[in-house]
Amino acid sequence: MNEHFWTDKYPAGIAAEIDPDRYPNILAVLRESCQRFADKPAFSNLGRTLSYGELYELSGAFAAWLQEHTELEPGDRIAVQLPNLLQYPVAVFGALRAGLVVVNTNPLYTAREMEHQFNDSGAKALVCLANMAHLAEQVLPHTGIRQVIVTEVGDLLAPLKRLLVNGVVRYVKKLVPAYSLPQAVKFTEVLALGRGRPLREATPKSGEVAVLQYTGGTTGVAKGAMLTxxxxxxxxxxxxxxxxxxxxxxxxxxxxxxxxxxxxxFTFHCMAMLLSGNHNVLITNPRDLPAMVGEMARWKFSGFVGLNTLFVALCNHEGFRRLDFSALKLTISGGMALQQAAAERWEDITGCAICEGYGLTETSPVVSVNPRQHNQPGTIGIPMPSTLCKVIDEAGNDLGLGVPGELCVHGPQVMKGYWQRPEATAEVLGADGWLKTGDIALIQPDGYIRIVDRKKDMILVSGFNVYPNELEEVLASLPGVQLGAAIGVPDDKTGEAVKLFVVRKPGVELTAEQVLAHMRANLTGYKVPRQIEFRDSLPTSNVGKILRRELREQELKKHATA
Incomplete structure (x- = not known):
């Protein structure tokens, strides 16, 4: 592909190139923004707002404590396992200022999933919510984690409100199972001990890893994408x-x-909004729509970042439809395909069109997006500045414009590689810097891109990747199961849902309820199958490989005739 192809495709006013070496590291951006926007709000949650100046002070205290009270060294990994609370940016930026590598960890992980990620990353420290500390207690003896920091939901609120919120969560709602972590230090104590202490600000080079972001990539084994x-x-x-x-x-x-x-x-709110000095209103539990709508009603919000399932759920909520959208000027969609009906309804209700984008963990993540003034619904927009895209066939040949093929990406946002997995890295990332996405796309003559299909068997549930290999491995550990296969089936709420096909061992009585209980005990909620079908056999290739493709085709036919 002509490397200058995109330069004449960009709308007026948008530069085709950025300078990725403008800052030596993320900490330089943090320092500049926290000085420039010191009195501006950075993050709000549960009634408290942190200014950029306060964010810098608190993250500095966190970093100073790490340096003075632990044996952690620059380059060590620290797992941060928190929902959307004020503690999250404080911990992440504090860890980075101490020179550590952040390992973002889903707080809804089961013990099995936590153990894999902690061991694979080599994490030496963990920041977790008290609500999940009982799982950490189970897992930590089997990992290299020696330093644990535990926080409660209200820890960064005003003193009286902190006591109230933490008391309600622990004693009224009973959301904190009993745990014993004698080595754990309270988040509030960390900040108290670190406040005002000298800090040796880390000075990582631009090519050093800042974040290990776990993903299955184009295969089912969870791998850490090294994002520098x-x-x-x-x-x-x-x-x-x-x-x-x-x-x-x-x-x-x-x-x-x-x-x-x-x-x-992470990239949009903790990185891009940091650079621009804007204000993020953190929603801790978006599944609680009434509470979320109530929080939104408190603000004259000008931007909203979501995905298809959330747009649908909100548009179906009466309270949301009554909100004041007069300031809303930008809505961005990503994580999963945006359905046209959802986009149209959102615009009807809010008066703001949705701009769909596309990205991958391996690209930090944004590859392309629709500029608001030049929005093309049904596409994922144009490549980001300094980003090249092409489509190739199975042999790696460039297919040019208007022909579907595997989408490949080249740009400064493309990951360094998978953590300690050179073979997996070589499968998707060439020596020339081109990353194979595993998605089938078509590039239009005007430079806009359409996603046609996914190349691999990955299932996308509400924007989260679910990998059949993992599900089938968990299923196989259930006594009574002879064979199993997992596929994605269309779902109005989540885009796709997991369907599990199970072949019982001869003479075994096994119910769908037993299968579901086993899966729930070993998998995060979004990975748990929504449908289970028992069969006498499954379609296989001549070497015995289960053909998920045939199962998907059967389900699509059923769905089309339903």
Whole structure:
């Protein structure tokens, strides 16, 4: 592909290139923004707002404690397992300022999933919510984690409100199972001991890893994508360039319902919004729609970042439809395909069109997005500045415009590789820097991209990747199961849902309820199958490999005739 192909395709006012070396590391961005926007709100949650100045002070205290009270060294990994609370940005930026590598961890993980990620990353420290500390207690003896910091939901609220919120969560709602972690230190104690203490600010090089973000990539084994300081700076600059015409630095309020531990929200809210000095309203539990709508009613919000299932759920909520949308000027969709009906209804209700984008964990994550003034519904927009895209056939030949093929990406946001997995890295990332996405796409003559299909068997549930290999491995550990296969089936709420096909061992009585109980005990909620079908046999190839493709085709036919 002509390397200058995109330069004449960009709409007026959007630069085709960014300088990924503008800052030496993320900490330089943090320092600049926290000085420039010191009095501006950075994050709000549960009635408290942290300014950028306070964020810098608290993250500094966290970093100083790590340096003075632990044996952690620059480059060591620290797992951060928190929902959307004020503690999250404090811990993440504090860890980075101490020179550590952040391992974003889903707080809904089961013990089995936690153990894999902690061991694979080599994490030496963990920041977790008290609500999940009982799982940490089970897992930590089997890992290299020696330092644990435990926080409660209300720890960064005003003193009286902190006592109230933490008391309600622990004693009224009973959401904190009993646990014993004698080595754990309270988050509040960490900040108290670190406040005002000297800090040796880390100075990582741009090519050093800042974040290990776990993903299955194009295969089912969870791997850590090594995202460097330069990768994340590039993507924050790219996002800023495409949003500059819509969002003013230091003046916007953005609703943040998606989890910050997910790369989509992490880069947008913790990176891009940091650069622009804007305000993120953290929604701790987006499944509680009444509470979320109540929080949104408190703010004159100008931006919203979500995905298809959330747009649908909100549009069906009467309270949401009554909100004041007069300030809303930018809605961004990613994580999963945006359905046309959902986009149209959102625009009817809010008066703001949704701009769909596309990304991967391996690209920090944003690859392309629709600029608001040049929105093409049904596409994933144009490549980010300094980003090249092409489609190839199975032999690796460039297919050019208008022909579906595997989408490949080249740009400064492309990961360094998978953590300690050179073979897996070589499968998707060439020596020339081109990343194979595993998605089938078509590039239009005007430069806009359409996703046609996914190449692999990955299932996408509400924007989260679910991998059949993992599900089938868990299923196989259930006595009485002879064979199993997992596929994605269409679902109006989640885009796709997991369907499990099970072949029982001869003479075994096994019910769907027993299978579901086993899966729930070993998998995060979004991975648990919504449908189970027992069969006498499954379609296989001549070497005995189960053909998920045939199962999907059978289900699609059923869905089409339903």
């Amino acid at each position: 300081h330069r990768n994340l700076i590039a993507n924050m600059l790219q996002c800023h360039e495409l949003m500059a015409a819509n969002l003013e630095d230091g003046r916007e309020t953005i609703v943040t319902p998606l989890p910050l531990y997910h790369i989509y929200a």
